[in-house]
Amino acid sequence: MNPPTTIAPSNQKKILIVEDEAFISDLYKYQLTKSGFSVAVANDGLSGLKMLEADQVDVLLLDIMLPGMNGLELLRDWRTKNPNSKTIVLLLTNLGQDAVIKEGFSLGAQGYLIKASYTPEQVVVEINNALAGKPAGASADSLKSA
């Protein structure tokens, strides 16, 4: 696979992927970079939090099961310090983590993407939806009536 060559537009959106599985983060990084996003990757919770605080990010793709600090702890910590941040948070999850997802929503996540169910192309679609203000993935829509 050749690295994508895309000329970054001036309004290029920044995406931070916090995911410990390199195969998965590489996959998303490749597809998102190709689709015109500026992508950074953190392999664990703590470095993810540092990168999030160091730089303004438009979309945070956040895995839940991470070494050291897990995704929810990262989110709680960051939300406490930045309650008004405009960063869109999408959880990267697997099915069967309903309780975790609920907690993620209460911490201000806008949607969740089930890794095994979405191809990289679909992940791009969902991120574009979220940026356009539409519900992303299996989103908060299901929460409203819950």
Place this chain on the structure above:
Amino acid sequence: MPHSLRLKLSIIVGLICLIPLVTGLILTRTFNPIFISVGIITTGLASFVVWWFLRPLESLFQSVQILKKGQFQHRVNLKGSDELSAIGQELNQLADYLIAQNQTINNENSVIISQKNRWETIFSTIIDGVVIVDIHRNILLINKAAEHLTGYSQAEAIGKPVDQIIKLAEKDGRELTAETYCPIHLVGQVPPQSYRSAQSLAITNKTGQRETIRLASSPIMTNPQADLGCVVLLQDAATEREFESIQLDFVSMASHELRTPLTSIIGYLSIYITENQPNLDAHQRQFLDRVLISAKQLAALIETLLSVSKVERGALRMAVKTIDWTKNLTQVVHDNQIQASQKNISVTLNITDPGLPAVKADNMRINEVLNNLIANAINYTDQGGSITVSARHEKDEVITSVKDTGRGIPKEALPHLFTKFFRVSTALADSSNSKGTGLGLFLSKSIIDLHHGRIWVESEIGKGSTFSFSLPIDQAASKSVPLVDILTKT
């Protein structure tokens, strides 16, 4: 009354002896004192003799009185060889016989009592709840464990209808009737359909608390006079609950560990195929497509297994949202066309109603149902056949159908179609088609049930099958049971 008899006879004899004296006195009119004295003495003597001789009669009477009180050790003490003494001896023999008889009865009684005690002790110490029910399904006996599980004491439970004391429900809340868990089989009658046993039921006790139990019950084969209906066995399933939570941990761990590599396989492959499309020859393209299809099948299989495990734990939740149904069907049909084309089967969408309303459903779950129905249709349709997916608006529902030109389903298989692990090919002893887990339709039905919809099938051998399901178009949330419960309870 020997007293009065003795007295009467003495008096009468005395009086009779007085008769010659009185007669002599009247006739002679002489009041010779000697004569009178002799007469009175004779009279007195006669009375005394009678009184004396009848003495044993009183003794006999007293003995009978004593024996009557149960004092069989008492003996009549009469010497002599007259009839009264003989009666006395007879009485003594009778007393001996009664003592022996009494002893035998006592022995038998103590055996019976000790057996009863033994049985009661055994019954009450059985670790599982045991309830014995009569033919009218009223409780005859209940042991300690069953008292504990139901919350009712023996005194409260005995004589009550069994379903007032043992309140059982399926995991999904459906209550069990006494007829289902307490089968009655009378001699000469047709045995009940099945002897009920269930791995995991909820029992609600007297105070309204719920516990998980295992049930095994069997009818007591008997005639109506015996008045024995059935034995209900209730096992506390605490260990099962522990196991379930371990299983839950395992399932979520396995789901993560199995899906992560699959996500990579599917993700990288789909990107590779998309980017290298122009450079791939037909063979290469076909091989890669097959790898992708297989990986997706494996992913779907994992999802199915996880979903079924959730259904069984009552943990499957629907995240409903409004879905543009025409658009969704178009996409699902498109996704299935590649696979169908491998068997030279066409999949077409047929929606005649341009204003087909949107439905309220969990998009991913409902697509699982659609994909499953279409995959089944492909699986059971021969080369060159066709599959038609259609949808129509009826009242407040949208009915979606998947119609194939396959081999059809035999009538006898239809009632079992939506049960777990049932496979038509197995029922037909058709080893030529061994695809599938027998879980797809079970899961599909569970998902449709959770949407408050219905799923059904019409089929004719040799002509094909049509699977249909209904989904509510209106505010699903307005129903009494909230559909969207996805994240509230885990």
